[in-house]
Amino acid sequence: MRRKEDAKVVFGSVLFVVLLFLGLPGAGYAAPIVAAYEGQLTVKQSVLAAPGRVAVGEDGTFYVSDGYRNHVAVFAGNGAYKEAIPMPNASAVAVAPDGTLYIGSHKDYSVAIVRNGQVAGHLGGGAKEFRSVTDIAVDAASGNIYVADSVGNDVKIYDSSGTKVGGISVKLPMGVSVAGREVYILSGDAPVAVYDVSGSFLRNIGESGLKSGQVARPTGIALMNGMVYVSDTGRDAVVVYDTNGACLSEIRAGKGEINIPFSLALSGSGILYVTSKQNQGVHAFTVNNDAGAVPGAAGK
Numbered sequence: 681m682r683r684k685e686d687a688k689v690v691f692g693s694v695l696f697v698v699l700l701f702l703g704l705p706g707a708g709y710a711a712p713i714v715a716a717y718e719g720q721l722t723v724k725q726s727v728l729a730a731p732g733r734v735a736v737g738e739d740g741t742f743y744v745s746d747g748y749r750n751h752v753a754v755f756a757g758n759g760a761y762k763e764a765i766p767m768p769n770a771s772a773v774a775v776a777p778d779g780t781l782y783i784g785s786h787k788d789y790s791v792a793i794v795r796n797g798q799v800a801g802h803l804g805g806g807a808k809e810f811r812s813v814t815d816i817a818v819d820a821a822s823g824n825i826y827v828a829d830s831v832g833n834d835v836k837i838y839d840s841s842g843t844k845v846g847g848i849s850v851k852l853p854m855g856v857s858v859a860g861r862e863v864y865i866l867s868g869d870a871p872v873a874v875y876d877v878s879g880s881f882l883r884n885i886g887e888s889g890l891k892s893g894q895v896a897r898p899t900g901i902a903l904m905n906g907m908v909y910v911s912d913t914g915r916d917a918v919v920v921y922d923t924n925g926a927c928l929s930e931i932r933a934g935k936g937e938i939n940i941p942f943s944l945a946l947s948g949s950g951i952l953y954v955t956s957k958q959n960q961g962v963h964a965f966t967v968n969n970d971a972g973a974v975p976g977a978a979g980k
Contacts, residue, residue, distance in 0.1 A: 715952065717933045718964040721759025728753055731955040731962060733772045733815060733900075736947045737779060744955060744962060745770040745783065752783055757947065759962065765797055774816035774825070776840070782825055784813025791816065791827055793842060803827065803838045810836070815866075815900075815943075819858040819877070826863060828853040835865055848879045855901040855943075857908075862923075864901055864908060871895040871910060872921070885925040886910065893927035895919055900943035902952075904967070911941040911954060918944060918954065931965060938963050 722728055722744070730748040737743070740757035743765075751764040752773050768787035775781050781794040788807040792799045803809060803825060811831035818825055823840035830852050837846040852868030862882065867873040871886030885908060887894045896914025903909070907928065908921040916939055918931040931952070932938070939958030946952055952965040 714968045715931045715965040716968075717937070718951075718966060720937070720956075720959060720961045720963050721953075722753075722755060722761070722961040723759075724761060725960050727761055727764070728960055728962070730957065731942070731960060732770070733774075733943045734945045734953050734955050734962060735773045735775045735781075736945045736951075736953060737775045738777055738948060739779075740947055740949065740951075742945065742947070742953055742962070743773045743775060743781065745773045747771055747786060752781070755962070757949075757951065759964075763797070765794060767792065771813045772816045772827075774818045776818045776823065777820050780840075782816050782818065784810075784816055784827070786813065789813060791825070801842055803842045804836075804844050814853065815855045817856045817858050821860070822877070824858075824877075826856045826858060828856040828865065830854055835863070846879060848875050850875075854899055857901045857903050859903045859923075864903065866898045866901050866910070871898050871919075872901065872908060874923075883925065885921050885923070886919070886927070890915065892930065893919065900941070900955075902944050902946050904946045904950075909944055909946070909952065911944045913940045913942060913957070916941060918952070931967075933963060933965075 728746050730746055732745040735743045742755050744753045747769045750768050751766050752770050753764050754762045767783050767785055769785050771786045772784035783792045783794055789810045790806050791803040793801040810829045812829050814830040815828040825838045827836045835848040835853050835856055839845050850865050850867045853865050855866035857864045861877050863875045865873045870884035873884055874882045890896050895912045898910050899913050900911035906923050910919045920928045938956045941954045942957050943955045950967050952967045954963045
């Protein structure tokens with residue numbers, strides 16, 4: 681990155697630990713997550729005007745949808761800008777282990793299959809396959825793609841060829857992530873609703889509210905090491921649960937640094953990327969825990 685841009689990220693390179701020991705008596709907190717804030721990685725507003733969904737590839741490259749700029753911006757793991765993949769009204773992005781991208785468009789309510797920067801096909805029938813494309817997740821084990829459609833009140837499931845193979849009916853799904861044989865969905869009925877891959881409901885995770893450990897307005901979800909990370913635009917925090925619903929801790933940067941944290945993703949090296957609508961960029965945390973840094977499929 682240029683010196684001018686580097687100066688804006690110096691603050692992040694200091695790696696100060698911002699938070700996160702909210703272990704209040706009786707609040708149900710277990711071992712806290714330790715996170716070091718690395719700062720805002722992306723600073724060029726000519727590239728990101730309205731950062732939306734973020735996804736991380738196995739090589740550390742991360743991708744950010746921006747409907748205002750009509751593209752998905754591609755960055756190296758350190759935030760260096762690489763290129764843009766054109767997509768009208770880009771609304772969501774996910775990346776498979778082989779590097780295939782799935783990019784949602786609110787121009788024609790489709791999800792494009794993108795390989796080597798070129799559209800190679802679409803999920804289902806293409807245009808108007810969905811009523812909205814709110815979030816996308818790839819199941820690394822099966823290769824299936826899960827598309828959250830908040831207007832259609834369901835999560836549609838496709839195989840890697842783009843053929844629809846199932847769906848899960850859920851109220852206002854805002855985000856989706858997959859790990860093992862379980863599908864985690866941000867829903868209108870609970871912060872996180874958990875289903876098996878066949879669509880059977882298993883359990884809810886989290887509580888709605890404005891108190892510590894609760895979620896006011898969940899918009900993004902990612903999994904790592906049996907932990908569930910939920911971005912909360914209502915409380916400007918990332919709330920961390922275990923897969924049984926116990927709240928572990930919260931992740932926050934300093935005041936004003938990750939206002940309106942919209943989406944998040946985890947890299948294989950333990951970097952948590954968070955998009956901020958207010959700051960028009962992507963922020964990074966180094967996340968450590970006793971089990972190490974091994975992301976779930978949605979963090980790929």
